[in-house]
Amino acid sequence: MSPYIELEITMRPLFTVHAGEFLVGEFIEHSFPKLNVWIPSKDTGIDLLVTNKKNSSTVSLQVKLSRDYKAPEAATDFDRSLVAAGWLTLAHDKIAKSAADYWVFVLVSHERKMKPQFIVIPPAELLKRLIAIHGQSKNYHFYPWVTKSKIALDGRGLLKAEKKALAAGSLALGHRDLSKFLGDWSALQRIA
Numbered sequence: 001m002s003p004y005i006e007l008e009i010t011m012r013p014l015f016t017v018h019a020g021e022f023l024v025g026e027f028i029e030h031s032f033p034k035l036n037v038w039i040p041s042k043d044t045g046i047d048l049l050v051t052n053k054k055n056s057s058t059v060s061l062q063v064k065l066s067r068d069y070k071a072p073e074a075a076t077d078f079d080r081s082l083v084a085a086g087w088l089t090l091a092h093d094k095i096a097k098s099a100a101d102y103w104v105f106v107l108v109s110h111e112r113k114m115k116p117q118f119i120v121i122p123p124a125e126l127l128k129r130l131i132a133i134h135g136q137s138k139n140y141h142f143y144p145w146v147t148k149s150k151i152a153l154d155g156r157g158l159l160k161a162e163k164k165a166l167a168a169g170s171l172a173l174g175h176r177d178l179s180k181f182l183g184d185w186s187a188l189q190r191i192a
Contacts, residue, residue: 020065020106021047023116031185034192045099050188057191062100062123064088066144068110077167084109084117085155086144090130092137098123102187105144117146121181129154132175144178152182 017025017039025037025048038049047063066086071079084107095103103126105119130140133154143156149169153176158166165171173179 018047018063018065020063020104023065023106023108024048024061024063024104024118027116027118028185028188032188032192035188045094045097047100050191052191059102059187059191060100062098062103063106064090064103065106065108068108069143070110072110076164078163081147081149081167083107083111083114083146083148085146086142088142088144090126090140090142092127092130092139095123095127095130107144107146117152118183118185119144119146119152119178119181120184120187121178125181129175129178133157146182150179150182152178154178 021039025039028035028037028048028050032050034053036051036053036055038051040046040049045062046060048061050059050061051057066088068084069087070082070085073079086105086107088105100123102120103123105121107117107119109117130137130142134140134156141156142154144152145155146152147166151166151173153166153173155163155166155176162171166173
């Protein structure tokens with residue numbers, strides 16, 4: 001009998017990084033090399049914390065990833081106009097009580113040659129728009145869409161004729177229009 005005790009040690013990750021968080025973190029590190037990206041050790045409703053090099057200015061991000069729900073075979077002008085079409089269910093209370101400075105919606109296209117699309121929006125602005133479009137609700141079905149002409153919108157509830165007008169560039173989007181938030185990393189530019 002050996003005087004040594006054998007121990008089997010199994011390493012388990014303490015936490016895992018969500019694919020959307022990884023894509024956002026990688027994008028920030030590449031696009032803003034002077035910034036630091038931090039991952040909180042517990043779930044506080046903030047997925048990533050971005051700081052300047054001195055760690056004296058911060059921006060907190062909540063990240064939401066949606067797989068692409070765009071039809072792989074583009075049958076209509078509308079289908080061909082989309083780069084990516086996501087679908088998420090968002091809870092009113094989580095948006096209203098969010099501690100994050102911005103929510104980042106990550107849309108990855110079926111077409112691997114397309115880069116991920118990021119909609120970067122303050123939670124209060126997101127909630128205001130969801131209520132204006134869909135009325136106040138406990139949960140919102142949010143369809144973030146991005147077109148080849150760089151229009152970002154909440155597409156939930158659009159009728160067939162409206163989709164056709166969107167593809168033609170003639171649809172007035174109103175509160176649905178999220179284009180100014182598409183790739184808007186100005187908050188990070190301010191702290192860089």
